[in-house]
Amino acid sequence: xxxxxxxxxxxxxxxxxxxxxxxxxxxxxxxxxxxxxxxxxxxxxxxxxxxxxxxxxxxxxxxxxxxxxxxxxxxxxxxxxxxxxxxxxxxxxxxxxxxxxxxxxxxxxxxxxx
Amino acid sequence: xxxxxxxxxxxxxxxxxxxxxxxxxxxxxxxxxxxxxxxxxxxxxxxxxxxxxxxxxxxxxxxxxxxxxxxxxxxxxxxxxxxxxxxxxxxxxxxxxxxxxxxxxxxxxxxxxx
Numbered sequence: 001x002x003x004x005x006x007x008x009x010x011x012x013x014x015x016x017x018x019x020x021x022x023x024x025x026x027x028x029x030x031x032x033x034x035x036x037x038x039x040x041x042x043x044x045x046x047x048x049x050x051x052x053x054x055x056x057x058x059x060x061x062x063x064x065x066x067x068x069x070x071x072x073x074x075x076x077x078x079x080x081x082x083x084x085x086x087x088x089x090x091x092x093x094x095x096x097x098x099x100x101x102x103x104x105x106x107x108x109x110x111x112x113x114x
Numbered sequence: 115x116x117x118x119x120x121x122x123x124x125x126x127x128x129x130x131x132x133x134x135x136x137x138x139x140x141x142x143x144x145x146x147x148x149x150x151x152x153x154x155x156x157x158x159x160x161x162x163x164x165x166x167x168x169x170x171x172x173x174x175x176x177x178x179x180x181x182x183x184x185x186x187x188x189x190x191x192x193x194x195x196x197x198x199x200x201x202x203x204x205x206x207x208x209x210x211x212x213x214x215x216x217x218x219x220x221x222x223x224x225x226x227x228x
Contacts, residue, residue: 033216043158043202043218056215090157100146100165100206103216105157 002027004093004106012112018079021109025072025093031055032074033103034066037088049074050097078111086113117141118205120219128227133190135222137203140184146206147179147186151199152221158202162188193226200224 005024013019025032034046045058049068066076072093078085088110092103119138127133135149146165150158162177164170164186170177176189186205190197203219 035216035218042220043204045215045217048215058215088157100163102148102160102163104160105150108157 004091004104006089006091006106006109008109009107010110010112012114013081014114015081015083017081018077019081019111020075020077021089021091021111023074023076023091023093023106025074025091026104029093029095029104030072031094031097031101031103032068032072033092033094034074034076035090035092036060037090037108038086043090046076048097055097081113083113085111087111116219117207117217118203118219120201120203120222122220123223124225125222126225126227127193129193129195131193131226133193133197133224133226135188135190135201135203135224137186137188137205137219138184139186139203139205139217141205141207142181142184144184144205144207147177148204148206148216149175149177149186149188150202150204150218151197152202153199161201190224193224195226195228198225 031050033048037043047057068074088108090108091106094101094103149162152158164177164179174191178187200221202221204216
C-alpha cells in the first residue's frame with residue numbers, strides 16, 4: 001500500500017508571496033493532519049481535516065489555512081509569507097479522527113522563504 | 115512547564131545495550147501516546163502506540179505507560195547503530211474518542227556506538 005505523498009518536496013518563495021502544499025493520504029484514510037517542524041519550535045500541530053471538515057486547529061495565525069477534498073486529499077495554504085514560515089511542513093494521515101488512531105507521516109515539503 | 119517533555123540528549127549507548135528514552139506530560143486527560151523515530155532529513159516514522167497503563171512490546175521495542183505519574187518511556191533492547199535517530203514522544207491531549215491534537219516533545223537524539 002502506498003504511503004502518504006506530499007508535493008512539492010521543496011519550495012523556495014519570497015516574503016509576501018503565498019504557497020499551496022498538497023497531501024494525498026494513504027488509501028482508505030480519511031483524516032489528514034498538518035504539522036510544521038522547525039529547529040527552534042519542533043513539531044507543532046497546524047490543523048486536522050476529516051470528511052472535508054476542519055476538526056481541530058492549532059495555535060497558528062489565520063495566514064495558515066487548509067481544506068480537504070472529497071477524495072480525502074488535502075491542501076494547505078500560507079498567505080503573505082514571512083521569513084519565520086521557513087520550515088518542514090508535514091502531513092499525516094489516519095483512518096479516523098479519534099485520539100487513538102495512529103498517524104502516518106508523509107515525506108514533507110521543505111519551504112524556504114527568502 | 116512544557117506540555118510534553120523529553121531529555122534532549124544526546125544519549126549514547128554501546129551496540130547491544132538497552133536504550134531508555136523518557137517522556138513526561140502535563141495534561142492528565144491525555145489518553146493516547148505515541149513514539150516516533152526520525153532520521154536526520156527524514157519525516158517521523160511511527161514505532162509504537164500505547165493507551166493503557168503497563169508495558170507494550172513489539173520486537174526490540176517496549177513502551178511503558180504510567181498515567182498516575184504522567185510518564186511514558188521507550189526501551190530499545192539490543193540497540194543497533196541503525197537505531198541512531200531522534201525519538202519523538204507524542205501525546206494526544208483530547209479525551210478518548212474525540213478529535214485529535216497531538217503534542218510532540220522536542221525529541222531525544224540517540225546514538226548507538228558500534
